[in-house]
Amino acid sequence: MGPVSAAETEVGGVDDPVIHTRALTKRYRGGQLAVDALDLSVPAGSVFGFLGPNGSGKTTTIRMLMGLIEPTSGAARLLGHPMPRAARTVLPQVGALIEGPALYGFLSGRDNLLRYDAADPTADPRTRRARVAAALQRVGLTAAAGKKARAYSLGMKQRLGLASALLQPRRLLVLDEPTNGLDPQGMREIRALIRELAADGTTVFLSSHLLDEIEQVCSHAAVMAQGRLVVQGPVAELAARARGRLVVTTPDTSEAARVLKEQGVADVVVTEEQVSGEPPEREPAELNAALVASGVRVRGFGVERASLEDAFVALTGEGFDVAG
Numbered sequence: 567m568g569p570v571s572a573a574e575t576e577v578g579g580v581d582d583p584v585i586h587t588r589a590l591t592k593r594y595r596g597g598q599l600a601v602d603a604l605d606l607s608v609p610a611g612s613v614f615g616f617l618g619p620n621g622s623g624k625t626t627t628i629r630m631l632m633g634l635i636e637p638t639s640g641a642a643r644l645l646g647h648p649m650p651r652a653a654r655t656v657l658p659q660v661g662a663l664i665e666g667p668a669l670y671g672f673l674s675g676r677d678n679l680l681r682y683d684a685a686d687p688t689a690d691p692r693t694r695r696a697r698v699a700a701a702l703q704r705v706g707l708t709a710a711a712g713k714k715a716r717a718y719s720l721g722m723k724q725r726l727g728l729a730s731a732l733l734q735p736r737r738l739l740v741l742d743e744p745t746n747g748l749d750p751q752g753m754r755e756i757r758a759l760i761r762e763l764a765a766d767g768t769t770v771f772l773s774s775h776l777l778d779e780i781e782q783v784c785s786h787a788a789v790m791a792q793g794r795l796v797v798q799g800p801v802a803e804l805a806a807r808a809r810g811r812l813v814v815t816t817p818d819t820s821e822a823a824r825v826l827k828e829q830g831v832a833d834v835v836v837t838e839e840q841v842s843g844e845p846p847e848r849e850p851a852e853l854n855a856a857l858v859a860s861g862v863r864v865r866g867f868g869v870e871r872a873s874l875e876d877a878f879v880a881l882t883g884e885g886f887d888v889a890g
């Protein structure tokens with residue numbers, strides 16, 4: 567981190583949340599309550615996943631954060647400044663990729679970026695080529711820079727969009743569904759890029775309807791359902807809320823179930839070759855010893871890690887069904 571600039575001291579310091587909303591609400595003209603009293607807090611330096619099924623209000627929130635639409639009520643602050651009022655001060659420090667990059671197919675990747683850079687009145691034309699070259703390098707498109715954008719794969723187009731958001735140094739990147747529509751290879755590339763950007767100190771806020779994506783790239787997450795915030799916090803803590811399951815693999819399932827119940831394990835479930843239950847507060851090895859002492863042939867014993875998906879189900883009582 568560089569020295570604290572005057573602008574940062576003015577907004578209260580680098581540790582303040584990069585995005586902060588209070589009771590942020592959007593009701594569309596048709597009456598649809600898309601975002602309902604949202605309190606969001608995105609810590610500086612985080613890769614923050616904004617997670618929710620389609621229609622849960624993610625894009626509407628992002629549009630309010632970026633000052634593209636007015637909230638019906640409530641407040642949003644970006645980098646310490648109120649939005650949309652401070653949009654002119656704040657937005658130059660925010661790179662955004664919302665609803666796919668706007669690209670000219672008949673121009674090369676490089677020419678798209680040159681054009682984009684030229685549209686920025688604060689960008690010095692003398693350093694334009696160097697800036698564009700650096701952005702292309704950043705997203706791994708140097709070799710393909712001369713190709714027409716229409717010949718790019720979806721993943722390359724998305725990377726070019728990211729490059730356009732990276733022409734200027736940014737404190738925050740806002741990415742709406744950055745891997746949507748990409749094949750697995752394209753997804754991997756974008757995720758790797760997000761990790762690299764975050765390692766450089768940029769706060770990244772990305773929306774996604776993919777739980778495993780959030781688990782793979784994000785340090786923090788907020789979960790939305792039907793316009794409301796279900797939960798937010800560090801990903802590790804969210805997953806920990808849904809405790810894992812104790813799983814014993816054995817041919818002696820009924821005896822194992824009896825012993826586990828005797829030992830105070832709750833919610834014991836027997837399947838063909840496994841017995842599972844809520845993990846005990848005490849040392850699991852003691853349970854294992856009790857099983858063995860009762861003659862249970864233990865072939866596998868462990869506590870399965872809870873995933874964010876388990877946490878989501880535990881928190882909402884619903885499955886994370888994106889089609890629903």
Ligand SMILES: Nc1ncnc2c1ncn2[C@@H]1O[C@H](COP(=O)(O)OP(=O)(O)OP(=O)(O)O)[C@@H](O)[C@H]1O
Binds near residue numbers: 599618626627
């Ligand atoms: N311009 C609009 N006018 C009226 N209703 C809208 C408008 N835009 C979105 N909505 C509605 O608001 C709700 C939230 O939509 P939003 O696009 O914010 O969700 P999302 O989580 O981003 O989902 P998706 O990933 O499908 O975009 C949905 O019910 C949607 O139909």
